[in-house]
Amino acid sequence: MQLVEPRPSRPIPIRITPLIDVVFILLVFFMLTTRLLPVDYLELANNTSSRSPVTGDPLPELTVTADGKVQWQGQSMAPDQLVSKLGDAGITEVNLATTGDTPLGAFTRVLSGLTAQNIDTHWKRAKPQTP
Template structure:
């Protein structure tokens, strides 16, 4: 007398539908819980490792404000006023910084204008303020 039916000789097929459901649930979970990088930051390559930090004079620092004006030597300039002033001073490299409230549009506009004018901007990314 046999109490349990013997296993069939052919392999039992694996049902794919529940596996696909689990994969989609995991996908939705990770899409909803993943924190994406903020769009306010632009990753730039800044090759400063090739030169010593003790050589020469420090680069002048330009700070882009939230309204788009640029502060240099305790004066505020518009972009159209600043470029000829920098060229007249004979500057070819500057450090570019922003205030925490500065929009990405003002930063990229200033960065592009400096680059197009033949002035090499260096930008160091700083930590964002706690929100």
């Protein structure tokens, strides 16, 4: 005598909906409990202790051209001439920019020449001009 009916021969489908619900709940839990950035070690480059709050003269604007020369005060000169003129003028901080077609090598030579003479350089590379 058989008390239990035999299992059907077809496979029983696994229902995915409860599994998706559980995974979603776990995802939300971990998103809410995890820190994305280490807040304890957030570094801000905000050291202004050596600067005066009084505004002074604007920094000299230097522009590196495509031929590797540097324009300053309407004059175009070689980087070594520029460094000596800046030293004679007592300038220790400059803004450096490039034209859109300046090669990276020319920019790097000027930047390393200024850095070697202990001239603080703030720089940005200009975007190439589109016709």
